[in-house]
Amino acid sequence: MKTIIITGGAGFIGSHVVRLFVQKYPDYHIVNLDALTYAGNLENLIDVVDKPNYTFVKADITDFAKITEVFDTYRPDGVIHLAAESHVDRSITDPFAFIRTNVMGTCNLLQAAKNLWQGNYEGKRFYHISTDEVYGALEKDGTFFTEQTKYAPHSPYSASKASSDHFVRAFHDTYGLPVVVSNCSNNYGSHHFPEKLIPLAINNIKHNRPIPVYGKGENVRDWLYVDDHARAIDIIFHKGKNGDTYNIGGNNEWTNIDLIRLLCRIMDAKLGRPEGTSAKLITFVTDRAGHDLRYAIDSTKLQRELGWHPSLQFEEGLEKTVDWYLANEAWVERITSGAYQEYYEKQYGNR
Numbered sequence: 001m002k003t004i005i006i007t008g009g010a011g012f013i014g015s016h017v018v019r020l021f022v023q024k025y026p027d028y029h030i031v032n033l034d035a036l037t038y039a040g041n042l043e044n045l046i047d048v049v050d051k052p053n054y055t056f057v058k059a060d061i062t063d064f065a066k067i068t069e070v071f072d073t074y075r076p077d078g079v080i081h082l083a084a085e086s087h088v089d090r091s092i093t094d095p096f097a098f099i100r101t102n103v104m105g106t107c108n109l110l111q112a113a114k115n116l117w118q119g120n121y122e123g124k125r126f127y128h129i130s131t132d133e134v135y136g137a138l139e140k141d142g143t144f145f146t147e148q149t150k151y152a153p154h155s156p157y158s159a160s161k162a163s164s165d166h167f168v169r170a171f172h173d174t175y176g177l178p179v180v181v182s183n184c185s186n187n188y189g190s191h192h193f194p195e196k197l198i199p200l201a202i203n204n205i206k207h208n209r210p211i212p213v214y215g216k217g218e219n220v221r222d223w224l225y226v227d228d229h230a231r232a233i234d235i236i237f238h239k240g241k242n243g244d245t246y247n248i249g250g251n252n253e254w255t256n257i258d259l260i261r262l263l264c265r266i267m268d269a270k271l272g273r274p275e276g277t278s279a280k281l282i283t284f285v286t287d288r289a290g291h292d293l294r295y296a297i298d299s300t301k302l303q304r305e306l307g308w309h310p311s312l313q314f315e316e317g318l319e320k321t322v323d324w325y326l327a328n329e330a331w332v333e334r335i336t337s338g339a340y341q342e343y344y345e346k347q348y349g350n351r
């Protein structure tokens, strides 16, 4: 039996990765290590909590003593590290929280893995999940981020992720720690915390509230369905080359305003509203400081070397996402009202 610690498993992407691994690998013991910050919600994993190969451990990656204790207890063969502060707007108001969790927290995990494995690296792997935002911003058209693109982060979020990527590689180069890194574009799908663009817009449209679009809505993001990211993580964890980096992207660029217009059309149809109703809610607001113009990933290496491909067309993925949010209004409501963490305790106790 292999033991894998997945950090940040109660969050958006982490919950999809935990679900995939728990269901696909009954022989692995999956330990979900999460501090349950505002972004963590154990309800995301209600369909796997009772599986025998799943354990939840509440721990903060900024607490080195606690992390050491968890590593000594579970003695993981692998670490898949997703825990992070992930919202750019929050990083602008509180950069230190991002430095603590994303930089210090990652270093604590690296050091704990190094201490546990003691140079005996056979069958061991530390997999760090990062973002395309470390590469900075592209011009409107033409170029893409490759694994060779120089780091040029602009926001405190992307600077903290860039720093953590460097530490992961430094532990590989200095101590021989077996690592792999992937940098992914914007994800969308179910269980996405409703402070991010797509779930926020879905919720606001549902309730006839203004949809805030930063600046002129001309910024471009490359959207990938979250389950396609989880599949890529599975493939890279098992087949990625030691010390290597893989870019993951949907080859699916949208300006924010075109994306919101598409979402409005889908929502009008689903809610039985006359076409054009939801688009009236679009409201241009003050731009984000340092707002990166365009992200676009070249994932040729991952596709060629490891055979991964995105599976869903954007319209199809967006419809599935809208369907999930409309069918799970109570999940959204518990988050927006702030009741979600208490609700889980009351409803499910220590499961």
Ligand code: NAD
Pocket: 007, 008, 009, 010, 011, 012, 013, 014, 033, 034, 035, 036, 037, 038, 039, 040, 041, 059, 060, 061, 062, 081, 082, 083, 084, 085, 086, 087, 101, 105, 129, 130, 131, 132, 161, 183, 184, 185, 186, 187, 188, 193
């Ligand atoms: P999220 O904010 O939804 O979830 C983060 C999770 O980490 C939460 O469960 C939270 O409780 C946990 N966490 C935060 N601080 C912690 C701490 N100090 N100790 C332990 N746990 C802590 O994030 P997400 O969108 O699922 O992103 C997951 C990872 O993927 C992040 O590393 C992010 O940088 C990366 N990523 C995200 C995207 C995206 O579009 N969301 C794209 C590329 C890469």
Ligand code: TYD
Pocket: 087, 088, 089, 186, 195, 196, 197, 198, 200, 212, 213, 214, 219, 220, 221, 256, 288
């Ligand atoms: P977001 O979901 O925060 O992801 P990221 O900043 O990591 O790309 O934002 C996606 C895009 O949408 C980004 O260009 C900022 C923009 N945006 C808005 O226009 N309005 C909003 O309310 C939010 C949250 C984001």
